[in-house]
Amino acid sequence: MLYDLKAKIAKNHKLTPSIYYLELEIPKLAGLLVPGQFLHVRLLGTTDPLLRRPLSVNRIVNKKNVGIIYKVVGKGTYLLKEMAAGETVDALGPLGNGFDLTKIKNSKNPLIFAAGGMGIAPFVFLSKYLRKKKRKITAFVGMDKKAELVCIDELKNLGCDVKISTEDGSRGFKGYVSTSLEKYLKKRIASSGKRAAREEKPYIYACGPKPMLKALRDVGVKYGLKGQVSLDEMMGCGLGACLGCVVKTRNASNEGVVYKRVCKDGPVFDINEIIWEE
Numbered sequence: 001m002l003y004d005l006k007a008k009i010a011k012n013h014k015l016t017p018s019i020y021y022l023e024l025e026i027p028k029l030a031g032l033l034v035p036g037q038f039l040h041v042r043l044l045g046t047t048d049p050l051l052r053r054p055l056s057v058n059r060i061v062n063k064k065n066v067g068i069i070y071k072v073v074g075k076g077t078y079l080l081k082e083m084a085a086g087e088t089v090d091a092l093g094p095l096g097n098g099f100d101l102t103k104i105k106n107s108k109n110p111l112i113f114a115a116g117g118m119g120i121a122p123f124v125f126l127s128k129y130l131r132k133k134k135r136k137i138t139a140f141v142g143m144d145k146k147a148e149l150v151c152i153d154e155l156k157n158l159g160c161d162v163k164i165s166t167e168d169g170s171r172g173f174k175g176y177v178s179t180s181l182e183k184y185l186k187k188r189i190a191s192s193g194k195r196a197a198r199e200e201k202p203y204i205y206a207c208g209p210k211p212m213l214k215a216l217r218d219v220g221v222k223y224g225l226k227g228q229v230s231l232d233e234m235m236g237c238g239l240g241a242c243l244g245c246v247v248k249t250r251n252a253s254n255e256g257v258v259y260k261r262v263c264k265d266g267p268v269f270d271i272n273e274i275i276w277e278e
């Protein structure tokens, strides 16, 4: 069931110099959303921007409220940050397929989260969901700099072993999430020796910019890891009609190309399904 709702803003405040927390009162949606899904938010009373803006569900606060974190990058998010509690936006959802958890249901694989930039957004919700299943999670979180890091305490409180990387080295590992993950995998193999070969391999859930996801795919191939990636692609309608967000994927026999819509067929895909080249 898809809802197009007037959503009252419960909270909208700054977390870092450029990232904000938005909490929407949407009781009809709060109980329907699953980790990895997003809302398509439209600002009311303006035609600029005309289109909705996709924002991931960061957390389910309670039976009524849903939390989102967003970075101010352009006009839509700039206007959004100017809004106050009590004002309303239009929220369309639930949209997209969330992370597929059936892939890990009957396994004991340690889980790896890999989040780059605002790709951190869905992982608080996912961690909370998996906490009930008592899964061991190592979360690799990357930002450009320390001052923009968000959700770290939440992930730790939800039981994740958090490994931070920043591009400028202001906190944690200096460099990319993919490099930090590869270092970790090398160390894991070196320290557990033959046991590593017998142990179940980590399973990856990732979200972030395309170059990062492509680099993760390469690490995954090198270490024989499986996983899923959530794509951050600019989109129009969010309903699968405008085809503004298509990406190239491999077909089942790995020969032909299949065009898939990030909004409707994703945003989560198998890590080896996307054709990254070009």
Ligand SMILES: Cc1cc2nc3c(=O)[nH]c(=O)nc-3n(C[C@H](O)[C@H](O)[C@H](O)COP(=O)(O)OP(=O)(O)OC[C@H]3O[C@@H](n4cnc5c(N)ncnc54)[C@H](O)[C@@H]3O)c2cc1C
Residues within 6 Å of the ligand: 038, 049, 053, 054, 055, 056, 057, 068, 069, 070, 071, 072, 073, 074, 075, 076, 077, 078, 118, 121, 122, 231, 232, 233, 234, 235, 267
């Ligand atoms: C499924 C999905 C979930 C998302 N979840 C979140 C989230 O939880 N938090 C968050 O901060 N952002 C999220 N995004 C990205 C967010 O939708 C965009 O940042 C937002 O639409 C920008 O709107 P704007 O009007 O402020 O910027 P615009 O004026 O539209 O664009 C400003 C600049 O940002 C670039 N840009 C715009 N959208 C994207 C995009 N999707 N990917 C890469 N570059 C973009 C433009 O090319 C331009 O350079 C998500 C995107 C998708 C597809």
